[in-house]
Amino acid sequence: MSTTDDQAAEAKYDYKADEDMRTDVWDENLHVGYWSGPEDTSAVEVATDQLTDFVIERTRIAAGQRLLDVGCGLGKPARRAAERTGCGVAGISDDPAQVKRANEAAEGAGAAEQVKFLHADAMEPLPFGAAEFDAAWAIESLVHMPDREKAFRNIAAVLKPGATLVATDFFENVPLDGARKEAVDAFLGVASLGPIPRLDDYPALLRSTGFELVEFLDITENTHRTYALLLQSLYDTEKELRADHGDAVFDGFVKAFKGCAESLVPRYMLFVARRSADS
Numbered sequence: 001m002s003t004t005d006d007q008a009a010e011a012k013y014d015y016k017a018d019e020d021m022r023t024d025v026w027d028e029n030l031h032v033g034y035w036s037g038p039e040d041t042s043a044v045e046v047a048t049d050q051l052t053d054f055v056i057e058r059t060r061i062a063a064g065q066r067l068l069d070v071g072c073g074l075g076k077p078a079r080r081a082a083e084r085t086g087c088g089v090a091g092i093s094d095d096p097a098q099v100k101r102a103n104e105a106a107e108g109a110g111a112a113e114q115v116k117f118l119h120a121d122a123m124e125p126l127p128f129g130a131a132e133f134d135a136a137w138a139i140e141s142l143v144h145m146p147d148r149e150k151a152f153r154n155i156a157a158v159l160k161p162g163a164t165l166v167a168t169d170f171f172e173n174v175p176l177d178g179a180r181k182e183a184v185d186a187f188l189g190v191a192s193l194g195p196i197p198r199l200d201d202y203p204a205l206l207r208s209t210g211f212e213l214v215e216f217l218d219i220t221e222n223t224h225r226t227y228a229l230l231l232q233s234l235y236d237t238e239k240e241l242r243a244d245h246g247d248a249v250f251d252g253f254v255k256a257f258k259g260c261a262e263s264l265v266p267r268y269m270l271f272v273a274r275r276s277a278d279s
């Protein structure tokens, strides 16, 4: 290592400034992969689509219905939902550059009529009418938001009563200490993520924001291979990454992904919730 661990831990990667690092190291799906078990050896682009498919199935969205994608990234999951189900999708991101890229990609795929992306912040009331959507999802975006309660209230306001919300999120089931705490702190710190919620708090959080929890799945073991693969990918492109982003950022990522790969943290969930009829 060319910097100390302390310097690496302090190095902050500018999450929004550089989309290309994430797509070069990983995929245009900006989320973890899903592997059905040890025998599933799918490559990253397949495994990340497998996670998207897992989410799509649970939205129960159908042709002609409208899906809200909260934290749409580069729009690959939304395009897949539209293609597989025939639904219309409105995606939002608080990053205008992402929105532009997502709309260009939808246009390129001939899906611009069916899939549209807008610049909007989920911490503010959303730019849609009441009860406009049949379903919503938030794939790995909640961990970027300072206040999940606000996000859920804003989403609830634009969903039909009985509509489905599916989300993936990180969580903590037991207080972390030692190597596991260090690994999670490094992971959150390197990309300014957090906070990570406690599992016990989740059902009440949903209830108080207009949802009922329908299904909860701990998919940590199905998704955790992500960190070892990310680490491998960092090493594969080490020279370019060090040149483009500096040693401190590179070393910070290595530390974070290595710690996670070795400690089975952070835990990762998928939940399905139903918009309450009376809120």
Ligand SMILES: C[S@@+](CC[C@H](N)C(=O)[O-])C[C@H]1O[C@@H](n2cnc3c(N)ncnc32)[C@H](O)[C@@H]1O
Residues within 6 Å of the ligand: 028, 029, 030, 031, 070, 071, 072, 073, 074, 075, 076, 077, 092, 093, 094, 095, 098, 120, 121, 122, 123, 138, 139, 140, 141, 142, 144, 145
């Ligand atoms: C890890 S990426 C996931 C992107 C996409 N869901 C996917 O799976 O490919 C997180 C996304 O959440 C978005 N995001 C973070 N905070 C947000 C906020 N307050 N409002 C809207 N989008 C937000 C980011 O801009 C980014 O698009």
